[in-house]
Amino acid sequence: MRLKDIREENELKQFTVSKLLGVKRGTYSLWELELDVIPLKRLITFCAYFNCSVDYALGLSNKKNYEGNQKEINRNLSHQRLKELRLKKKYTQAYLAKKLSLNRSLISKYEKGHILISTTFLIEYAKLFHISTDYLLGKINKKIIINDFEKVFKETY
Secondary structure (H helix, E strand, O other): OOHHHHHHHOOOOHHHHHHHHOOOHHHHHHHHOOOOOOOHHHHHHHHHHHOOOHHHHHOOOOOOOOOOOOOOOOHHHHHHHHHHHHHHOOOOHHHHHHHHOOOHHHHHHHHHOOOOOOHHHHHHHHHHHOEOHHHHOOOOOOEEEEEOOOOEEEEEO
16 A cells, blocks of 8 residues: 555655544554555545545555546445446356455445445455456546556556
C-alpha cells in the first residue's frame, strides 16, 4: 500500500490524516505499516481527499488516477460487477467462496449489495479476475485490466 507515500508527498502528519479519516493516530499508523487493513469506507475517503485511485493507494497500479474516476463508490454497479465477473468465469458462489476462503453466503451478500465488500476481499477479487478495484467499485466505467506480474494496466474498450 502507498498510504504513507501519499501522505508524505502531501507533507501531512499521521495525526492530520487520522483526524480526516475519523480514527486515532495509532489506528492509522497500523494501516500505514500494513499491520492492519484499512476499511474500505476509510480508504475511499482517503483516496477522495488525495485525489488518487484506489488501485494506486493499494499499490496495484502506478497510475495515480483514471479519467472519470468518481470520488464515491457506486454500490449498485459494484455488486453487479462482482456477480458479472464471477458468472463470466463460470464460477459458482461456492467455488469462489472456497477459492477466496470465504463463506458462500458472504459472496451472495456482496453480489446482492447487502454489505460492502471488505478491502481484503476487494484486493483478492481484483487479483483473481485481473481487474481494477476502481472498476469493481463502480468508480470508473472503463474496464482496466491488471497484469499481476508487471503491475501494468491497460485499458480495454
